[in-house]
Amino acid sequence: MERNPIVQMKNVTKKIGPKTIIDDLTLDIYRGEVFGFLGPNGAGKTTTIRLMAGLIELTDGDILINGHSIQKNFEKAIAHVGGIIENPEMYKFMSGYDNLVHYARMFPEKISQERIDEVVRLVGMEKRIHEKVKSYSLGMRQRLGLAQALLHSPSLLILDEPTNGLDPAGIREVRNYLRNIAHEQNIAVFVSSHLLSEIQLMCDRVGIIQNGKLISVESVSNLVENREYVAVRIETEPVQKTYELLKQSYPDKKVTITDQAIQMEAKREDLPDINKLLVTNGIAVYEIMSNKGTLEEKFLEMTGGNIDV
Incomplete structure (x- = not known):
């Protein structure tokens, strides 16, 4: 170019x-x-x-x-x-x-x-x-x-x-x-x-x-891609124990259960610590998947939540 x-x-x-x-x-x-x-x-x-x-x-x-x-x-x-x-x-x-x-x-x-x-x-x-x-x-x-x-x-x-x-x-x-x-x-x-x-x-x-x-x-x-926080989907067993542990360990983060998986927002560098926390507490971790986000999400961040473009 x-x-x-x-x-x-x-x-x-x-x-x-x-x-x-x-x-x-x-x-x-x-x-x-x-x-x-x-x-x-x-x-x-x-x-x-x-x-x-x-x-x-x-x-x-x-x-x-x-x-x-x-x-x-x-x-x-x-x-x-x-x-x-x-x-x-x-x-x-x-x-x-x-x-x-x-x-x-x-x-x-x-x-x-x-x-x-x-x-x-x-x-x-x-x-x-x-x-x-x-x-x-x-x-x-x-x-x-x-x-x-x-x-x-x-x-x-x-x-x-x-x-x-x-x-x-x-x-x-x-x-x-x-x-x-x-x-x-x-x-x-x-x-x-x-x-x-x-x-x-x-x-x-x-x-x-x-x-x-x-x-x-x-x-x-x-x-x-350059977002401080990413949306994370975590598949574990048991799900309820995972939910309670994450709520206790990350009280400032929004943690929810959706479709028998955990959804939360975290910094990308936090993901290894989250995985270690779960495994140490006897939780079986099947998948931790981060979503890099969309242009729509970044647009909302930068314009104060106004999606009407």
């Missing part, structure tokens, strides 16, 4: 009247990565996306896309951007292919038939591209929207809720296509979504915004 950022947000601020919507946001996004953008409702996600896409003006700071300032050289900057900010709108009476041809004519630089065929392949629509859009499922229309956004070979692809309304199979398809597009085309994919489990599977890094401020930018693996 190239370490020259394709997007540089520098002290980005957006105010509406006296209210600060985005507060001094600084962030770099790189080619070849899928970057997830998370935050509670009203945190500033949509405003940030609209600023990146040039749909609203900055109050202060700047956004550089492929080295071009949105403030000073808007046309050159925005020429590197593709995206689906709302649901993709197509002419339903036309075929998917004819929609792409029609859209390609809008660009000042000629888009070749070879490029149209390439993006059709990228989104896996070779078999259905010549059918009318009105026959497409929502997932197919999302894929056609992706093809449209990729036509002019952008360096940055911005997607707001790309899996909204899709069934599990459609969600998985879009997730796989986005990862392939980022890596095959070596572009930056910026995704905002409320499906935290999907962001965890799809993205390389995530940024979390709250009250207009960027509070964290980390790799997904670091966020879900």
